[in-house]
Amino acid sequence: MMLRSFRARSLHSRLLLLLFLPVTVVLAISVVADYRTAVHLSNDSYDQVLLGMATALASRLERDADDAPLELDLPAAAEAVLRADRVDAVRYQVVMQDGRMIAGDKALSVISLRPAPDEHRFGDVQIGGTPMRFVALGHAGPGGRATVVVAQTLRRRQQVTGDILGAVIWPNVVLLTITVAVIYFGVRVGLRPLARLGGRIDARAQDDFGPLDEGMVPYETRPLVAAINRLMARVEAAGRAQQVFLSNAAHQLGTPLAGMQTQLELAEQDFPAAARDRLLRLRNAVAHLVHLTRQMLALARSAPEAHPAMPQATVDLAELVEGCASDALDAALRRDVELSFEPAEARIFGVAWLLHELLMNLIDNAIAYAPSGGHVVVRCGRQGEVAWLEVEDDGPGIAPDERERIFARFYRGRAAAPGGSGLGLAIAREVADRHRATIAVGEGAGGHGTRIRVSFPGVRDTS
Numbered sequence: 001m002m003l004r005s006f007r008a009r010s011l012h013s014r015l016l017l018l019l020f021l022p023v024t025v026v027l028a029i030s031v032v033a034d035y036r037t038a039v040h041l042s043n044d045s046y047d048q049v050l051l052g053m054a055t056a057l058a059s060r061l062e063r064d065a066d067d068a069p070l071e072l073d074l075p076a077a078a079e080a081v082l083r084a085d086r087v088d089a090v091r092y093q094v095v096m097q098d099g100r101m102i103a104g105d106k107a108l109s110v111i112s113l114r115p116a117p118d119e120h121r122f123g124d125v126q127i128g129g130t131p132m133r134f135v136a137l138g139h140a141g142p143g144g145r146a147t148v149v150v151a152q153t154l155r156r157r158q159q160v161t162g163d164i165l166g167a168v169i170w171p172n173v174v175l176l177t178i179t180v181a182v183i184y185f186g187v188r189v190g191l192r193p194l195a196r197l198g199g200r201i202d203a204r205a206q207d208d209f210g211p212l213d214e215g216m217v218p219y220e221t222r223p224l225v226a227a228i229n230r231l232m233a234r235v236e237a238a239g240r241a242q243q244v245f246l247s248n249a250a251h252q253l254g255t256p257l258a259g260m261q262t263q264l265e266l267a268e269q270d271f272p273a274a275a276r277d278r279l280l281r282l283r284n285a286v287a288h289l290v291h292l293t294r295q296m297l298a299l300a301r302s303a304p305e306a307h308p309a310m311p312q313a314t315v316d317l318a319e320l321v322e323g324c325a326s327d328a329l330d331a332a333l334r335r336d337v338e339l340s341f342e343p344a345e346a347r348i349f350g351v352a353w354l355l356h357e358l359l360m361n362l363i364d365n366a367i368a369y370a371p372s373g374g375h376v377v378v379r380c381g382r383q384g385e386v387a388w389l390e391v392e393d394d395g396p397g398i399a400p401d402e403r404e405r406i407f408a409r410f411y412r413g414r415a416a417a418p419g420g421s422g423l424g425l426a427i428a429r430e431v432a433d434r435h436r437a438t439i440a441v442g443e444g445a446g447g448h449g450t451r452i453r454v455s456f457p458g459v460r461d462t463s
Contacts, residue, residue: 011191011194012187012188012191015187015190015191016183016184016187019183019187020180020183023176023179023180023183024176027172027175027176027179030172031168031169031172034168034172035164035165035168035169038164038167038168039161039164042157042160042161042164043133043157046133046152046156046157047122047133047135050122050133050134050135050150050151050152051120051135051137053082053090053092053150054092054120054135054136054137054148054149054150055137057072057074057092057094057148057150058137058139058146058148060072060073060074061073061094061139061141061143061146061148062141062143071102071103072094072102072103072104074103085152085156087155087156087159088152088153088154088155088156089130089152089153090150090151090152091104091105091107091108091127091132091150091151091152092104092105092108092148092149092150092151093105093106093108093109093111093148093149094146094147094148094149095109095114095146095147095149096144096145096146096147097114097144097145097146097147102146104149107127107128108127108134108149108151110125110127111123111125111134111136111149111151113136113147113149114136114138114147115136115137115138115147116138117138117139117140117145118138118139118140119137119138120135120136120137120138121135121136122134122135123135123136125151127151130153131153131154132151132152132153132154133151133152133153133154133157134149134150134151134152135149135150136148136149137149137150193217193218193221194221197212197217197221197225200212201228210232211229211232211233212225212228212229214226214229312349312350312351313349313350313351313352314347314348314349315347315348315349315350315351315352315355316346316347317343317346317347317348317355317380317387317389318343318344318345318346318380319343320352320355320356320359320380320389321341321342321343321359321378321379321380321389322341322343323356324356324359324360324363324378325339325340325341325363325378327360328360328363328364328367331364331367332367332376335367335368335370335372336372336373337367337370337372337373337374337375337376338373338374338375338376339363339367339375339376339378340375340376340377340378341377341378341379342377342378342379342380343379343380344379344380344381344382345381345382346380346381346382346387346388347387348387348435348456350434350435350456351434351435354431354434354435355389355431355435357427357431358389358427358428358431358432358454359378359389359391361425361427361428362389362391362425362428362452362454363376363378363391365391365425366391366392366393366395366450366452367393369393369395369396369450370393370394370395370449371394371395374393374394374395375393375394376391376392376393377391377392377393378390378391379391379392385457385458386455386456386457386458387455387456388453388454388455388456389453389454390451390452390453390454391451391452392444392445392449392450392451392452393444393449393450394444394445394448394449395449395450396449397443397444397448397449397450398441398450403441406425406441407425407426407428407429407439408426428452428454432454435456436456436457436458437454437455437456437457438454438455438457439452439453439454439455440452440453440455
């Protein structure tokens with residue numbers, strides 16, 4: 001579970017963790033090593049001071065006559081200087097080889113070390129419950145052999161040890177902080193090419209499946225970019241194959257259905273009057289099937305997955321309005337609807353046949369809902385960098401609570417006209433999304449009917 005969680009972390013977090021932990025361990029080892037070294041050097045210095053005291057005492061051992069025993073010639077002033085340390089207590093003892101003490105503190109008699117002449121030994125001892133550090137120095141002279149012991153409490157050593165600990169820890173804490181900051185910002189800067197790569201991919205249009213430039217990315221990410229390019233090539237090839245299939249399906253379905261509709265129209269003249277009503281309903285059902293099939297194929301062809309890399313070109317919206325209005329004129333005459341168009345100068349960059357599907361579905365929808373003797377107006381224009389298409393009718397209108405739901409597939413509103421499929425506005429929304437356009441539904445002139453406007457933002461002058 002922990003390994004899976006680690007693998008699921010972001011690359012940024014993983015790099016920080018993999019760099020921060022070793023650096024922290026190394027700095028911790030460095031702190032311990034520096035502290036131990038500094039304490040060892042400090043203790044060596046204090047031990048040398050103790051040894052110096054013992055050597056000085058040993059140099060004061062002498063005898064009055066050749067047959068006199070050894071004595072410590074230590075004036076009171078010199079002893080006062082020896083014991084004058086304000087922090088640590090200093091004690092000494094001089095012991096002959098036979099164990100007889102000739103000078104110093106009896107409390108040090110617990111120390112039994114007797115080094116050879118001119119040799120010394122260091123050690124630790126408890127005197128009256130107080131820890132002390134001592135040195136035992138062997139001495140040999142005309143008066144015999146003796147051992148000089150000097151002991152000192154550890155308060156100054158402990159203070160110095162605390163100072164050393166602070167002096168070692170704080171620089172390493174500062175160093176660790178600086179190192180972590182450098183690692184953090186270094187990782188962020190080092191991963192910026194990945195963020196830029198992600199931004200370039202995210203900024204692409206949904207139908208742009210061209211290969212990424214492998215020369216513009218870091219060497220380590222080139223296998224990833226190459227894999228992405230191969231994936232996009234496969235997706236584009238699959239989209240083209242689907243487009244071919246849809247085109248073939250449209251042809252294979254459309255031809256027999258149109259032939260069936262024609263045969264029904266011809267057969268109507270040969271049937272008796274009593275059967276013509278059923279034949280009429282059959283012909284209308286076939287006509288509805290033809291319309292539904294055409295719209296379902298148009299919806300499938302307009303979806304991004306049908307052909308993700310569909311070529312785009314400059315489309316003159318004025319010509320598009322005139323052409324679609326002309327194509328829809330017969331349907332308007334059959335419904336006794338006056339169809340007019342108001343073209344204006346406007347061009348966009350898009351897929352011409354998809355925009356034709358969009359506008360034709362809006363016009364068909366308006367004609368279907370317009371009353372007999374009603375009006376449908378098709379317009380286009382441009383305002384600043386926004387080009388637009390608009391279809392307006394004087395039908396019953398669309399309730400505000402339905403204005404978003406009408407673009408759902410197969411949804412038919414409360415005032416839906418008979419014979420529709422509920423796909424026309426869904427196709428219009430798909431095509432608008434392919435062109436990054438927005439569709440707004442509002443009321444017609446005077447608060448009556450419906451006005452649907454498709455806006456194409458960010459349009460540059462393509463003339």
